[in-house]
Amino acid sequence: MQSLDGGRVGQKARTRTILLTAALAMIRKGAQPSVEEVAQATGISKRTAYRYFTSREHLLADAALDGLRPKLAEIIDSVRGADVVERLASLVRALHALTITYEAELRTMMRFALEAALDPRRKDAERVRGRRRIDWIETALAPMRELLLTSDYERLVSALCVCIGIDSFLVLRDIRGLPERQIEDVVLWMCRTLLAESLPR
Numbered sequence: 001m002q003s004l005d006g007g008r009v010g011q012k013a014r015t016r017t018i019l020l021t022a023a024l025a026m027i028r029k030g031a032q033p034s035v036e037e038v039a040q041a042t043g044i045s046k047r048t049a050y051r052y053f054t055s056r057e058h059l060l061a062d063a064a065l066d067g068l069r070p071k072l073a074e075i076i077d078s079v080r081g082a083d084v085v086e087r088l089a090s091l092v093r094a095l096h097a098l099t100i101t102y103e104a105e106l107r108t109m110m111r112f113a114l115e116a117a118l119d120p121r122r123k124d125a126e127r128v129r130g131r132r133r134i135d136w137i138e139t140a141l142a143p144m145r146e147l148l149l150t151s152d153y154e155r156l157v158s159a160l161c162v163c164i165g166i167d168s169f170l171v172l173r174d175i176r177g178l179p180e181r182q183i184e185d186v187v188l189w190m191c192r193t194l195l196a197e198s199l200p201r
Contacts, residue, residue: 016052018042023063028104032111035059061112064105071098072132079140087140088191092164095136096184099169106166133165147200156198163190 022042026033033041034056039049053059078094079087099106137160138145145153162168164187172183 012052015044015048019044019049019052019059020063020066023059024067024105027060027063027067027108030104032056032060032108057112057115060108064108064112067105068098068102068109071102075132075136076139079136082143084141084143085192085195087143088137088160088195089188091136091140092188092191093184095164096169096180096187099166100180103166103169107170110166110170133161137161137164144199148198152198156194159194160191163187163194 019038019042023033023038026038026041035049035053036046038059039046042049053062075091075094075098078090080090081087134157137157141153141157141160148156168187168190169183172178172186173180178186
């Protein structure tokens with residue numbers, strides 16, 4: 001027989017899921033709904049919704065991440081083989097495909113991250129995004145980790161962080177006006193050039 005506490009925990013999880021699912025559906029249609037709008041769409045009271053999400057930014061960031069989480073976990077599986085050039089290329093292709101499919105969610109997450117970075121209430125050490133990207137890059141570079149000086153390796157990881165992900169995609173599409181296929185080609189070229197420059201001679 002399920003305990004009362006267990007029942008309450010299950011109900012809270014279901015309520016949170018309902019709110020996140022509704023918010024994600026709105027994000028995918030191009031909206032940036034408030035907590036009140038999502039509560040109204042789901043029939044959940046505004047007061048209850050605010051118990052789960054303290055602000056629009058909190059709700060939208062969690063909804064975007066919730067939609068992406070299953071795919072983010074698959075990215076690392078795309079990086080295989082002993083050749084570091086191909087490992088890096090496979091990572092670029094996987095992230096490019098993810099960005100095209102989930103552009104709305106990624107734009108929402110980026111918007112929240114940029115706004116949060118300007119919030120004086122947040123500590124400098126509080127990072128809202130970015131760790132996964134570093135992990136993916138370091139996984140791709142694993143075969144050459146011992147071949148480079150620590151300073152050279154860290155510089156390469158930092159440079160690749162600029163090339164890979166939603167940031168470079170938005171620059172190349174929104175500013176340069178490139179089509180999706182060409183964006184992938186440019187990112188691959190940047191990554192291969194950086195890698196070639198970093199390899200021991």
